[in-house]
Amino acid sequence: MSEQISTGGAQALTDQELARRENLRRIRELGVEPYPYRFEFSHRAADLRLMGEGKESAALRVLGTYSLAGRVVAFRGSGKTAFLNIQDDHERIQVYLRKDDDAQEAGLVLGQGDAIWPVVRSLDLGDFIGVRGVLMRTKSGELTLQAVGPNGFELLSKSIKPLPFPKVEETKDESGKVIGRKSFQSSLFTDIEARYRQRYADLAVNPEVANVFRLRTAMVQEVRSYLLEQQFLEVETPTLQAIYGGASARPFVTHHNALDIPLYLRVSNELYLKRLIAGGFDRVFEFVKDFRNEGIDRTHNPEFTQVEFYQAYADYNDMMVHFQAIWQRAAKTVLKLKARRSALARGVTPEALERECQAIQAGDVPLVYQGRELTTFFGQWERLPVKTALKRKGVDIDAMADDELQDLIKRNHWELDGTFTRGRAMMLAFEEMVEPDLWEPAFVMDHPLESTPLCKVHRADPTLVERFEPAIAGMEVGNSYSELNDPIVQRRLLEQQVERGRGGEDETHPLDEDFLRAMEYGMPPMGGVGIGIDRMAMLLTDQSSIRDVLLFPLQRPE
RNA sequence: GAUUCGGUAGCUCAGUCGGUAGAGCAGCGGCCUUUUAAGCCGUGGGUCGAGGGUUCAAAUCCCUCCCGAGUCACCA
Numbered sequence: 001m002s003e004q005i006s007t008g009g010a011q012a013l014t015d016q017e018l019a020r021r022e023n024l025r026r027i028r029e030l031g032v033e034p035y036p037y038r039f040e041f042s043h044r045a046a047d048l049r050l051m052g053e054g055k056e057s058a059a060l061r062v063l064g065t066y067s068l069a070g071r072v073v074a075f076r077g078s079g080k081t082a083f084l085n086i087q088d089d090h091e092r093i094q095v096y097l098r099k100d101d102d103a104q105e106a107g108l109v110l111g112q113g114d115a116i117w118p119v120v121r122s123l124d125l126g127d128f129i130g131v132r133g134v135l136m137r138t139k140s141g142e143l144t145l146q147a148v149g150p151n152g153f154e155l156l157s158k159s160i161k162p163l164p165f166p167k168v169e170e171t172k173d174e175s176g177k178v179i180g181r182k183s184f185q186s187s188l189f190t191d192i193e194a195r196y197r198q199r200y201a202d203l204a205v206n207p208e209v210a211n212v213f214r215l216r217t218a219m220v221q222e223v224r225s226y227l228l229e230q231q232f233l234e235v236e237t238p239t240l241q242a243i244y245g246g247a248s249a250r251p252f253v254t255h256h257n258a259l260d261i262p263l264y265l266r267v268s269n270e271l272y273l274k275r276l277i278a279g280g281f282d283r284v285f286e287f288v289k290d291f292r293n294e295g296i297d298r299t300h301n302p303e304f305t306q307v308e309f310y311q312a313y314a315d316y317n318d319m320m321v322h323f324q325a326i327w328q329r330a331a332k333t334v335l336k337l338k339a340r341r342s343a344l345a346r347g348v349t350p351e352a353l354e355r356e357c358q359a360i361q362a363g364d365v366p367l368v369y370q371g372r373e374l375t376t377f378f379g380q381w382e383r384l385p386v387k388t389a390l391k392r393k394g395v396d397i398d399a400m401a402d403d404e405l406q407d408l409i410k411r412n413h414w415e416l417d418g419t420f421t422r423g424r425a426m427m428l429a430f431e432e433m434v435e436p437d438l439w440e441p442a443f444v445m446d447h448p449l450e451s452t453p454l455c456k457v458h459r460a461d462p463t464l465v466e467r468f469e470p471a472i473a474g475m476e477v478g479n480s481y482s483e484l485n486d487p488i489v490q491r492r493l494l495e496q497q498v499e500r501g502r503g504g505e506d507e508t509h510p511l512d513e514d515f516l517r518a519m520e521y522g523m524p525p526m527g528g529v530g531i532g533i534d535r536m537a538m539l540l541t542d543q544s545s546i547r548d549v550l551l552f553p554l555q556r557p558e
Numbered sequence: 559g560a561u562u563c564g565g566u567a568g569c570u571c572a573g574u575c576g577g578u579a580g581a582g583c584a585g586c587g588g589c590c591u592u593u594u595a596a597g598c599c600g601u602g603g604g605u606c607g608a609g610g611g612u613u614c615a616a617a618u619c620c621c622u623c624c625c626g627a628g629u630c631a632c633c634a
Binding site: 074193453479 | 565570585586589593602625631634
């Protein structure tokens with residue numbers, strides 16, 4: 001390690017990193033601080049583009065002076081001038097810098113001449129700069145902020161490691177001749193592992209990735225707005241729990257030192273929200289991170305986000321209404337944002353865009369996932385009782401004896417885990433015969449009694465519970481019950497589950513006496529819902545993997 | 559857990575039959591005061607994921623391992 005070039009780590013520096021540190025040294029030598037404290041800016045790139053819309057240079061110039069700050073994402077220097085593309089908030093605008101010592105046009109002199117120009121020449125992609133100047137339009141018509149005056153240019157932060165900016169994409173004709181190239185149009189930092197591990201780099205160079213997360217946030221806000229408008233109270237419940245429950249899942253275990261007790265990261269907040277209903281809050285909701293110590297795949301991450309809400313005096317039918325309304329509202333908001341964002345690129349006029357948004361609001365624009373339309377998404381979602389769905393496939397559960405059901409399983413070479421029960425056989429048949437064909441939104445409802453211990457028995461069929469699991473594009477996107485509130489029955493069901501746990505069955509939970517006590521004091525009838533926020537984001541932003549809607553998906557450490 | 563594909567320069571990739579590695583962009587030096595694929599001239603850069611084996615010789619063939627992605631299985 002030399003005194004100037006500290007590696008700051010075990011790995012040797014690349015030639016590019018060394019070059020940037022040399023630039024940094026040179027800038028300091030010029031008396032310029034490469035990491036100043038603040039920069040006052042008047043506008044952002046998106047604002048400037050909006051203001052410059054349809055105006056020529058002469059009209060732009062009289063608008064006055066503007067300033068902006070952002071990251072250098074492209075640099076085209078030519079001797080005593082430079083065109084830069086600056087990105088702020090994932091929007092880009094061109095900036096023009098001139099050495100300008102002998103500029104003819106009064107007032108358009110950068111004005112720092114020899115002093116600042118070496119700093120401009122030492123810029124690297126990824127640096128942050130501030131620019132003050134006037135708007136203009138170049139020969140080719142691109143809106144550009146031209147730096148003017150002694151404060152026209154400031155270095156705000158030096159980048160000493162090259163970002164993985166995409167190379168240009170080439171279009172070739174049959175003979176292999178390059179007939180066109182474009183840069184910064186498409187994401188070409190494609191190493192998927194690096195993108196997840198270094199999300200900051202992914203976001204910095206792939207604005208459309210950042211947009212997915214902006215859409216996700218907008219979506220979450222819509223869900224929250226809906227629930228608040230419906231008089232639900234937002235609450236917070238423990239993440240660290242001495243007894244985990246509310247879902248069948250293996251927990252992460254940790255330890256509290258001062259109390260010297262094991263603690264679990266919650267697998268669900270369900271039992272706490274029900275306690276709150278017992279406590280007299282009639283409508284509560286919570287956005288929660290749940291943690292489940294299970295596998296990772298396209299639709300599962302060990303920590304994931306749900307919104308759960310509980311409503312006193314309601315049942316699962318009421319919850320279906322909320323569920324559909326929330327999804328449709330969030331989807332419309334996301335579709336509108338997508339339309340607005342792409343309007344300029346698509347050449348859509350403001351009037352046409354307004355009509356588009358009205359059509360989206362009216363539900364006339366279909367949601368598309370992975371190239372396939374969800375045609376009934378903005379209509380009434382089908383309510384699909386498991387038994388009814390099977391009957392349509394020629395399997396009438398109620399008309400079949402146990403041995404007939406067992407025969408059905410054997411004939412199809414299905415595998416039933418655990419011991420045979422009619423309910424398990426029914427769900428197996430549903431998964432094998434119905435689920436693969438589910439695409440349009442459907443409330444899969446009225447599951448067998450043994451599927452959950454937290455749900456009320458179906459009012460019309462004692463072998464079922466009042467539960468629904470909505471499926472969209474083949475994905476389970478939530479779960480809801482007419483919540484069980486009979487403490488005697490609840491105790492029996494939970495005790496049975498504990499027994500099964502002792503018998504070695506996976507994924508049961510310990511008996512939560514405190515939860516039972518709350519129910520014994522009296523709990524009103526209620527409907528409860530959990531919505532998987534990550535999967536919702538996948539559906540609405542058209543991403544095929546849950547990792548593409550998580551800013552920092554779990555990765556094995558480097 | 560099973561299985562398929564992948565890991566080569568900062569990024570994206572090529573690398574034939576085994577003969578000590580290439581391209582574009584990025585970088586570096588030079589020229590250039592309206593570029594936007596900037597252009598022109600010159601130029602540096604590699605523990606080919608790791609380890610072992612076969613061979614005169616391994617990015618390439620074999621074995622083991624690591625990491626990732628996909629598919630299946632698991633998943634109230």
